[in-house]
Amino acid sequence: MSKLVVRISEAEAASDFPSVLARVRAGTEFVIECDANAVAVIRPVAPQVRLLSESLRVARGRRSNAVLDGDFGRDLEHVVRSHDTPS
Numbered sequence: 001m002s003k004l005v006v007r008i009s010e011a012e013a014a015s016d017f018p019s020v021l022a023r024v025r026a027g028t029e030f031v032i033e034c035d036a037n038a039v040a041v042i043r044p045v046a047p048q049v050r051l052l053s054e055s056l057r058v059a060r061g062r063r064s065n066a067v068l069d070g071d072f073g074r075d076l077e078h079v080v081r082s083h084d085t086p087s
Contacts, residue, residue, distance in 0.1 A: 008030060
């Protein structure tokens with residue numbers, strides 16, 4: 001899947017920054033330029049999610065002795081609730 005990259009001037013970005021951010025949220029990357037030189041790149045943040053399969057791979061790599069028993073779901077929910085969520 002190709003990602004859309006839009007090159008715009010500083011003035012264009014400043015004139016309607018809320019629109020730029022809305023498009024970034026939708027997946028567009030912006031290169032902001034001054035005199036045809038890139039001065040900034042605005043892109044969506046990569047999700048910071050680790051799949052369970054990746055977590056299991058890491059645990060195995062660390063030789064973890066964790067057991068996925070019947071309480072695993074409850075324990076996982078407790079871990080998730082105990083961490084701050086980004087705003």
